[in-house]
Amino acid sequence: MNNSTDIIIIGAGPSGTAAAMILAQAGKRVVLIERGDFSGCKNMFGGAIYTTPTKEIYPEFWNTAPVERGIIRHSYALLGELDGTTISYDKQSSGETYEAYSVTRAKWDRWCAQQAEEAGAVLVKETLVKEILKDGNRIIGVKTDTGEEFFSKIVIIADGVNSILAKQLGFRKDIKPEHVALSIKEVLSIQKEAIEERFNLSDKTGCTYTIIGGPMSGITGMGFLYTGTNTVSIGVGVSLDDLQKNFLKPYDILNELKKHPILSPLLKGATLKEYSAHLIPEGGFKTIPKLYGNGVMITGDAAMLVNNVHWEGTNLAMFSGKYAAETAIEALEKNDFSENTLALYEKKLKNSFILKDMKTYEDVVPTIEKNAEAFLGYYPQKVNEFMDMFTTVDGIEKKTKYTGFISSVFKEKTLPSLIKDGIKLVKLAAGVFVK
Amino acid sequence: MSVEKTTPGNIDEKLSTIKYKPDEKSHLSVINQDKCKDCNKACTFFCPARVYEWDESQQTLIIKYENCLECGACRIGCINQNINWEYPNGGFGVIFKNS
Ligand SMILES: Cc1cc2nc3c(=O)[nH]c(=O)nc-3n(C[C@H](O)[C@H](O)[C@H](O)COP(=O)(O)OP(=O)(O)OC[C@H]3O[C@@H](n4cnc5c(N)ncnc54)[C@H](O)[C@@H]3O)c2cc1C
Ligand code: SF4
Ligand code: SF4
Numbered sequence: 001m002n003n004s005t006d007i008i009i010i011g012a013g014p015s016g017t018a019a020a021m022i023l024a025q026a027g028k029r030v031v032l033i034e035r036g037d038f039s040g041c042k043n044m045f046g047g048a049i050y051t052t053p054t055k056e057i058y059p060e061f062w063n064t065a066p067v068e069r070g071i072i073r074h075s076y077a078l079l080g081e082l083d084g085t086t087i088s089y090d091k092q093s094s095g096e097t098y099e100a101y102s103v104t105r106a107k108w109d110r111w112c113a114q115q116a117e118e119a120g121a122v123l124v125k126e127t128l129v130k131e132i133l134k135d136g137n138r139i140i141g142v143k144t145d146t147g148e149e150f151f152s153k154i155v156i157i158a159d160g161v162n163s164i165l166a167k168q169l170g171f172r173k174d175i176k177p178e179h180v181a182l183s184i185k186e187v188l189s190i191q192k193e194a195i196e197e198r199f200n201l202s203d204k205t206g207c208t209y210t211i212i213g214g215p216m217s218g219i220t221g222m223g224f225l226y227t228g229t230n231t232v233s234i235g236v237g238v239s240l241d242d243l244q245k246n247f248l249k250p251y252d253i254l255n256e257l258k259k260h261p262i263l264s265p266l267l268k269g270a271t272l273k274e275y276s277a278h279l280i281p282e283g284g285f286k287t288i289p290k291l292y293g294n295g296v297m298i299t300g301d302a303a304m305l306v307n308n309v310h311w312e313g314t315n316l317a318m319f320s321g322k323y324a325a326e327t328a329i330e331a332l333e334k335n336d337f338s339e340n341t342l343a344l345y346e347k348k349l350k351n352s353f354i355l356k357d358m359k360t361y362e363d364v365v366p367t368i369e370k371n372a373e374a375f376l377g378y379y380p381q382k383v384n385e386f387m388d389m390f391t392t393v394d395g396i397e398k399k400t401k402y403t404g405f406i407s408s409v410f411k412e413k414t415l416p417s418l419i420k421d422g423i424k425l426v427k428l429a430a431g432v433f434v435k
Numbered sequence: 436m437s438v439e440k441t442t443p444g445n446i447d448e449k450l451s452t453i454k455y456k457p458d459e460k461s462h463l464s465v466i467n468q469d470k471c472k473d474c475n476k477a478c479t480f481f482c483p484a485r486v487y488e489w490d491e492s493q494q495t496l497i498i499k500y501e502n503c504l505e506c507g508a509c510r511i512g513c514i515n516q517n518i519n520w521e522y523p524n525g526g527f528g529v530i531f532k533n534s
Contacts, residue, residue: 035525037456042505044534106532126526145524162507164522175511182508184483186449187533231533240512243481250483251446275449276534277483277504279511 005029005122007328008142008152010129010165012039014314015300016158017112018057019321019328024119026329031150032113032121033142035128040109043160044185044276046224046233046311048100048208049108053315055097057322058115062097066107068228069206070098073199077223077262079214080384084262086209093205102206102226102233104187132157132165132296138337139169139295153337154328155296158321161279163289163302171298172289178241178369179283181221181308184250185235186258188270192230198266199227210311211236211263213384215256218377219246220369223257224311225266231273232266234258237280237308239369250277280313281306285362291349292342297324307357309364316354323348367424374421382409446485450502458527461500463509464519471496471517478509478518504529 007023009016012034020032036042048071054061061067075088091099117123131143132155141151157165161180166172190198199207211223221238236254243250258267281287281304288304291297299305300317307316327345331337349355368375385408389401409418463486465471472494478487484502487509505528510520522528 035522037526037530041530041532042528044531104533106534128522128525162510177512180508180511182481182483182506182512185534233534240481240508243508244477244512244514247475247477247480249446249480249485251449255445272449272452274452274531274533276453276531277506277508279507 003149004141004151005031006152006332007031007154007156008033008150009156009158010142011158011160011300011302012036012113012116012123012125013043013109013158013160013300013317014112015302015317015321016156017109017116017321018318019156019158019299019325020116020121020123021057021112021119022322022325023328024116024121026325027120028329028332030116030121031124031152032116033124033127033129033144034113035126037126038106038110039113039123039125040104040106043105043109044183044278045105045313046185046208046226046235047105047314048102048226048311050100050312050315051097052099053319057318058112062101065103065111067101067103069102069201070204071100071102071208072098072201072205073207075207075209077209077211078380078383079211079217079260079262080381081214081217082261083384083388084214084260085383085387086262098205100208102208102228104228129159129165132169137294139293153295154331154342156321156324156328157296157298157302158300158317159302161281161301161304163298166289166298166302169293169296171291171293172287172304175281175283175287176241177244178239179281179287179304180240181237181280181282182240182243182250182277183235183237183280184254184275184277185224185233186254186275187228187273188232188234188267189230189273190232190267190270194269195227195230195232201227211257212376213380214260215253216376217381218373219248220365220372220376221253225263232270234263234267239282240279241369242372280308282308282365284308284365285355285358288355288358291346292339294339294342295337297327297342297345299324305354305358307361309361316357319352319354320349323352363427367427371421371424375425378412379421450484453504454530454532455501456527456530457501458523461498462521462523462528463498463500463503465496465498466517466519467515468495470515474515474517478513481512482509 209225
């Protein structure tokens with residue numbers, strides 16, 4: 001690679017690859033730097049990519065991209081110690097495509113990087129950016145692990161949740177343990193036919209689970225499950241703060257979850273194909289760093305752009321990459337790379353679903369985290385107790401049972417604390433639905 | 436919360452499914468070993484790859500950097516900010532193929 005170019009992008013995840021492709025398509029000279037052997041080999045997620053946002057960047061991607069199953073069902077499992085209540089929403093596809101697709105990052109990110117390369121971007125792999133180069137208060141390039149220096153008019157930082165580089169620039173403070181969840185997952189091999197039978201799926205369809213309670217009862221943690229073609233991914237994400245304070249090992253929690261009677265039959269006979277770990281930004285709106293400066297923009301997880309209530313991240317990453325690319329194109333046309341011009345990037349984010357959603361959800365995680373004992377422990381347990389009582393046939397008059405259940409709640413919780421929790425929930429719901 | 440404690444073997448089995456290309460030099464180091472002595476050793480619990488182990492007889496923290504999954508949890512979660520944390524150089528470290 002020549003030592004100077006129009007745009008350098010650091011990190012070939014969903015954000016960096018989308019930005020690179022869009023810039024290359026506009027005829028700009030762009031270099032995309034990735035530390036891994038190939039794009040995706042350092043990354044893991046749940047996970048599924050969402051069709052509506054993804055197709056705006058990669059039209060008809062489902063025809064050529066390495067997608068596995070089309071998601072037709074979202075289940076929410078509230079687990080007790082041995083019991084559980086599962087709510088499922090099914091929606092079969094009405095057309096050619098599905099609302100979301102399960103993918104693995106090793107294949108998906110690699111495919112995205114290929115699209116960028118085909119558009120004309122230069123992908124430099126196995127190269128770690130160690131330092132952002134400055135001239136006064138202007139960003140002018142990067143320095144890599146081999147000591148080489150590369151220069152560009154704009155640098156886009158898309159290096160993911162840890163974003164050592166955004167921190168280096170002083171654009172963001174160090175992340176606090178309560179602002180990230182540590183996630184681990186296991187990809188389990190299960191025969192294709194067995195997956196379809198156990199999860200009630202067809203040849204091409206898939207499902208996901210969001211899991212609350214069980215071994216995560218009372219701590220800020222959620223489990224997830226996604227079906228692949230002949231694999232099932234199951235994992236947990238737990239607030240690092242909770243792991244740290246309670247001396248918990250994440251894999252103990254996952255082992256326990258896999259043994260839960262609601263889930264274990266689904267995983268019968270599975271063999272472990274791969275274990276992995278990754279952080280998820282959890283700080284939300286309040287932890288979004290400074291997003292741009294002279295000659296620089298920060299996108300995706302590096303900018304903490306994740307809506308973790310919905311396991312959404314790739315869409316925010318791709319779209320912030322797209323907005324940064326569009327802003328860079330304008331800047332190149334004006335030949336002005338100052339903070340003033342790049343402010344357009346933040347404007348675009350503000351006018352889009354990205355910052356609007358981040359704002360809508362800003363209180364959800366902090367409220368849940370502060371009240372994990374109640375919202376992720378006590379109430380889910382009560383749901384299961386209610387279902388147990390509701391479904392058991394035992395010769396006790398129903399009315400006596402209901403009164404017994406209600407008085408148990410009042411025995412365990414004082415009226416003021418119930419009202420307080422209720423208000424918190426209403427506030428949260430109002431914040432999300434009415435804002 | 437009822438979480439059964441694993442035997443160390445269990446995590447080794449999980450790690451054995453992962454491909455690594457370890458560098459000769461560690462990308463992780465402790466800044467001040469004395470600080471670890473008085474610490475609750477949280478890193479030996481939350482690290483998903485059990486990279487950190489407290490050696491009682493030597494009173495030092497052992498770092499099996501070859502097993503690191505590069506998640507960054509210890510960088511943020513070390514109570515004393517006592518870990519010098521870097522990514523491995525380009526091309527080295529963990530290679531996820533199926534996640
Ligand atoms: C457990 C889990 C489940 C999730 N589930 C979903 C889901 O189902 N759906 C969804 O849409 N989102 C999900 N997300 C969120 C989603 O994965 C992220 O939001 C998304 O990957 C962010 O993309 P990114 O490009 O910003 O960062 P990343 O994907 O992290 O990419 C950053 C890239 O930069 C590279 N890099 C880092 N530093 C350097 C450097 N100094 N030099 C060179 N290269 C560097 C890395 O190797 C990496 O390839 C999940 C996340 C987790 C952890
Ligand atoms: S948490 Fe930090 S200070 Fe404590 S033992 Fe681990 S590395 Fe040392
Ligand atoms: S980065 Fe993650 S896997 Fe590596 S040592 Fe730290 S906590 Fe363990």
